[in-house]
Amino acid sequence: MTATILRRATAADQPAITALIRQAGLNPLGLDWRRFIVADADGRVVGTGQVKLHGDGAREMASIAVTPGRQGAGIGGAIVATIISLTPAPLYLYCADHNERYYLPFGFHPLTRAEMPRSLCRIYWIGNTLLHVIAFVTGKPRRLVVMGYGVDAA
Ligand SMILES: CC(C)(COP(=O)(O)OP(=O)(O)OC[C@H]1O[C@@H](n2cnc3c(N)ncnc32)[C@H](O)[C@@H]1OP(=O)(O)O)[C@@H](O)C(=O)NCCC(=O)NCCS
Structure with missing residues (x-):
C-alpha cells in the first residue's frame, strides 16, 4: 500500500474531486477545488473534504468521501x-x-431545528421534503441529519 498524504487541493485535482464525489453519490454542486483538502496516494486523489461558507456565516464540512478500495484505513477520519x-x-x-x-466520535452531535443556522435549516427542510417524496416512490425511508461541532462554544 502506498503512503497517503493530506494536502490542499490544486486546480489539477478538480476532475478527480468531481469524479470521486459523483462515485460516492454525494451532492455534486459546489465542488470548487479551492475549498478542498485531498488525500493523495502517489499523485492519485483517494479522499476529499471541504468547508463551504454560507451567506449567514455558517461553515459546513462537506464532500467527505474516500475511494472504495481505500476505505477503512483511516483516511476519512484524518x-x-x-x-x-x-x-x-x-x-x-x-x-x-x-x-x-460516523461523525459522533469526532464530537459532532445531531442538532434540533432551533440549533441549526438558517442556511442549514433550509437545506434540512428541502432535503427532507425531497427524501420524503423519494421514500414514497421507493419505499425506502431516508432522512437528512444536521450535526454540529463546537456549537455550544459559539
Ligand atoms: C464515510 C467514509 C468517508 C469513511 O471513510 P473511511 O476512510 O472509510 O473512514 P475511516 O477509515 O477513517 O473510518 C472507518 C471506521 O468508520 C466506520 N464507518 C464507516 N462508515 C460508517 C458509517 N456510515 N456509520 C458508522 N461508522 C462508519 C467503519 O466501520 C470504521 O470503523 P472501525 O475503525 O471501528 O473499524 C467512506 O466510507 C465513504 O467515502 N463513504 C461514501 C461517501 C459518504 O457516505 N460520505 C459521507 C457523506 S456525509
Whole structure:
C-alpha cells in the first residue's frame, strides 16, 4: 500500500474531486477545488473534504468521501480531524441518517431545528421534503441529519 498524504487541493485535482464525489453519490454542486483538502496516494486523489461558507456565516464540512478500495484505513477520519483542526468552531454538516454514527466520535452531535443556522435549516427542510417524496416512490425511508461541532462554544 502506498503512503497517503493530506494536502490542499490544486486546480489539477478538480476532475478527480468531481469524479470521486459523483462515485460516492454525494451532492455534486459546489465542488470548487479551492475549498478542498485531498488525500493523495502517489499523485492519485483517494479522499476529499471541504468547508463551504454560507451567506449567514455558517461553515459546513462537506464532500467527505474516500475511494472504495481505500476505505477503512483511516483516511476519512484524518480528513475530518484535519478540517476540524483548521476551521473555527462552530462547524456544521448534514448527512444521511445512516452516516450519523460516523461523525459522533469526532464530537459532532445531531442538532434540533432551533440549533441549526438558517442556511442549514433550509437545506434540512428541502432535503427532507425531497427524501420524503423519494421514500414514497421507493419505499425506502431516508432522512437528512444536521450535526454540529463546537456549537455550544459559539
Ligand atoms: C464515510 C467514509 C468517508 C469513511 O471513510 P473511511 O476512510 O472509510 O473512514 P475511516 O477509515 O477513517 O473510518 C472507518 C471506521 O468508520 C466506520 N464507518 C464507516 N462508515 C460508517 C458509517 N456510515 N456509520 C458508522 N461508522 C462508519 C467503519 O466501520 C470504521 O470503523 P472501525 O475503525 O471501528 O473499524 C467512506 O466510507 C465513504 O467515502 N463513504 C461514501 C461517501 C459518504 O457516505 N460520505 C459521507 C457523506 S456525509
